[in-house]
Amino acid sequence: xxxxxxxxxxxxxxxxxxxxxxxxxEIKQDRQAASLQQKxxxxxxxxxxxxxxxxxxxxxxxxVVGSDHWKGLLGKMGNIWNWKQEKVAMRYALGDFDGQIEVxxxxxxxxxxxxxxxxxxxxxxxQYDTDVKDDKRIMFGLAAYHYYFELASRLGTAPLVRYxxxxxxxxxxxxxxxxxxxxxxxxxYDQYVxxxxxxxxxxxxxxxxxxxxxxxxxxxxxSSIRFSDFKAIDGxxxxxxxxVQLKNPKDTEKKYIHQFNIDSFEWxxxxxxxxxxxxxxxxxxxxxxxxx
Numbered sequence: 543x544x545x546x547x548x549x550x551x552x553x554x555x556x557x558x559x560x561x562x563x564x565x566x567x568e569i570k571q572d573r574q575a576a577s578l579q580q581k582x583x584x585x586x587x588x589x590x591x592x593x594x595x596x597x598x599x600x601x602x603x604x605x606v607v608g609s610d611h612w613k614g615l616l617g618k619m620g621n622i623w624n625w626k627q628e629k630v631a632m633r634y635a636l637g638d639f640d641g642q643i644e645v646x647x648x649x650x651x652x653x654x655x656x657x658x659x660x661x662x663x664x665x666x667x668x669q670y671d672t673d674v675k676d677d678k679r680i681m682f683g684l685a686a687y688h689y690y691f692e693l694a695s696r697l698g699t700a701p702l703v704r705y706x707x708x709x710x711x712x713x714x715x716x717x718x719x720x721x722x723x724x725x726x727x728x729x730x731y732d733q734y735v736x737x738x739x740x741x742x743x744x745x746x747x748x749x750x751x752x753x754x755x756x757x758x759x760x761x762x763x764x765s766s767i768r769f770s771d772f773k774a775i776d777g778x779x780x781x782x783x784x785x786v787q788l789k790n791p792k793d794t795e796k797k798y799i800h801q802f803n804i805d806s807f808e809w810x811x812x813x814x815x816x817x818x819x820x821x822x823x824x825x826x827x828x829x830x831x832x833x834x
């Protein structure tokens with residue numbers, strides 16, 4: 543049995559048993575003291591403010607230019623994109639899921655795909671075309687990256703914020719909080735454990751469940767994303783390196799499934815109308831990601 547078939551077999555067994563659950567026993571039993579709940583909320587609010595995400599209403603769009611490297615067997619299986627490590631431009635509207643991606647080099651240079659209110663489209667020879675087959679990988683990837691660029695402010699609206707405890711990443715002290723939309727293990731919503739640097743006050747890593755995805759049988763999995771190389775762009779700290787790792791954050795960023803490195807980041811680099819080519823579609827806002 544090769545490695546690929548072994549992984550699929552393991553996935554079938556595990557996925558038939560359960561879905562990932564990041565709750566502690568105290569959270570499951572809903573018996574956390576109000577003082578600890580308040581501490582968790584303060585940590586999250588402070589992280590939003592430290593990163594400057596409470597000031598982003600000054601902007602309407604942003605553009606990220608960089609490259610994504612997928613490594614190893616899991617990287618090969620999970621690669622969202624129809625290309626390897628070519629440089630791309632991701633363009634997003636703040637606070638919703640309207641976005642697009644353009645390949646900037648290689649054989650697919652000039653290719654553009656996007657989603658507008660969950661309607662998938664492609665742009666060919668400057669012409670917008672929604673009459674194309676939905677590319678579930680592209681849709682998932684665009685939405686997922688969109689969410690993580692704005693993670694702290696997105697989670698700031700979640701109704702459940704609980705304190706998990708202390709931890710360490712590369713000998714740096716962390717405070718951990720759990721964030722979700724309901725205190726049950728269900729496919730209806732994701733769970734997050736945020737690793738907030740005690741010294742920085744920033745979200746330096748986030749463990750998260752994987753519910754709505756293009757990958758079958760992935761509900762039992764959870765992974766983590768490490769945020770590093772923060773740079774101030776117009777008063778907002780942007781992590782220029784984002785490393786996704788299986789399960790909990792590792793003590794080295796080199797152990798990644800995939801790593802996105804940013805070359806440049808710019809607010810309001812283009813008009814928001816560029817992301818909404820179909821004027822007949824109303825914006826949906828921050829509705830939950832759902833890949834049919």
